[in-house]
Amino acid sequence: xxxxxxxxxxxxxxxxxxxxxxxxxxxxxxxxxxxxxxxxxxxxxxxxxxxxxxxxxxxxxxxxxxxxxxxxxxxxxxxxxxxxxxxxxxxxxxxxxxxxxxxxxxxxxxxxxxxxxxxxxxxxxxxxxxxxxxxxxxxxxxxxxxxxxxxxxxxxxxxxxxxxxxxxxxxxxxxxxxxxxxxxxxxxxxxxxxxxxxxxxxxxxxxxxxxxxxxxxxxxxxxxxxxxxxxxxxxxxxxxxxxxxxxxxxxxxxxxxxxxxxxxx
Numbered sequence: 001x002x003x004x005x006x007x008x009x010x011x012x013x014x015x016x017x018x019x020x021x022x023x024x025x026x027x028x029x030x031x032x033x034x035x036x037x038x039x040x041x042x043x044x045x046x047x048x049x050x051x052x053x054x055x056x057x058x059x060x061x062x063x064x065x066x067x068x069x070x071x072x073x074x075x076x077x078x079x080x081x082x083x084x085x086x087x088x089x090x091x092x093x094x095x096x097x098x099x100x101x102x103x104x105x106x107x108x109x110x111x112x113x114x115x116x117x118x119x120x121x122x123x124x125x126x127x128x129x130x131x132x133x134x135x136x137x138x139x140x141x142x143x144x145x146x147x148x149x150x151x152x153x154x155x156x157x158x159x160x161x162x163x164x165x166x167x168x169x170x171x172x173x174x175x176x177x178x179x180x181x182x183x184x185x186x187x188x189x190x191x192x193x194x195x196x197x198x199x200x201x202x203x204x205x206x207x208x209x210x211x212x213x214x215x216x217x218x219x220x221x222x223x224x225x226x227x228x229x230x231x232x233x234x235x236x237x238x239x240x241x242x243x244x245x246x247x248x249x250x251x252x253x254x255x256x257x258x259x260x261x262x263x264x265x
Contacts, residue, residue: 014108029121032066033124036063040059044131058194059132061190061219063121064218064222065190071111071113092260102165110154110158138225142223145225145226148221149220149221149238150218155246159246160214164178165253188206189212190216196216208237210241210245213242217237
């Protein structure tokens with residue numbers, strides 16, 4: 001247990017720090033609520049009454065998008081500042097696995113940011129018109145599948161953030177590459193357009209690409225309970241991408257830390 005203590009402490013401290021940003025959370029709730037309503041009415045206008053069940057699923061997809069928007073855009077500015085000023089030299093001296101340490105911090109930031117927006121967004125559903133309300137999970141099995149899939153999705157998000165940090169170590173100013181990663185992530189995870197709305201011919205490809213595992217995969221589990229075999233494949237794809245992202249980000253961190261040039265002083 002003593003081996004895990006530094007990482008649990010890193011998670012707890014970052015979670016407390018994130019919980020202090022109540023003003024930012026309030027602004028996020030208002031923003032996500034506004035765009036959630038706008039997007040729902042957009043899909044209602046486009047869909048009409050052609051397929052009520054599919055429309056309801058899309059409305060639910062949109063609200064889950066808004067709830068987890070913060071997790072996708074969370075960025076660890078402290079490490080960026082340490083790299084820019086040279087104070088990362090102190091972090092390198094810590095007797096911990098830096099990759100695991102910052103993974104815990106990134107995971108805490110995403111989790112608390114989402115939690116601060118989830119409850120108000122769910123309560124908002126109580127006052128919305130019926131056509132704008134999200135539906136609950138199809139069954140207890142769907143809820144359990146969603147939670148398991150969501151845990152892996154959060155892990156994948158954290159590893160992609162660690163890849164962005166590795167880019168910063170290498171080039172000091174990695175805004176161009178990081179912006180490209182963020183744009184790809186937002187579009188291909190289903191946050192801008194639900195991936196279920198893409199043509200059927202693309203579903204097999206788009207469902208199994210890495211960014212889909214962040215948000216689209218958990219939402220699919222939420223909307224429809226899967227048979228045991230299908231869910232096992234679902235989790236295997238997510239776990240496979242999480243493992244690949246972890247191995248790649250650890251490799252980059254190890255290489256870039258070894259070649260790190262401390263800036264500033």
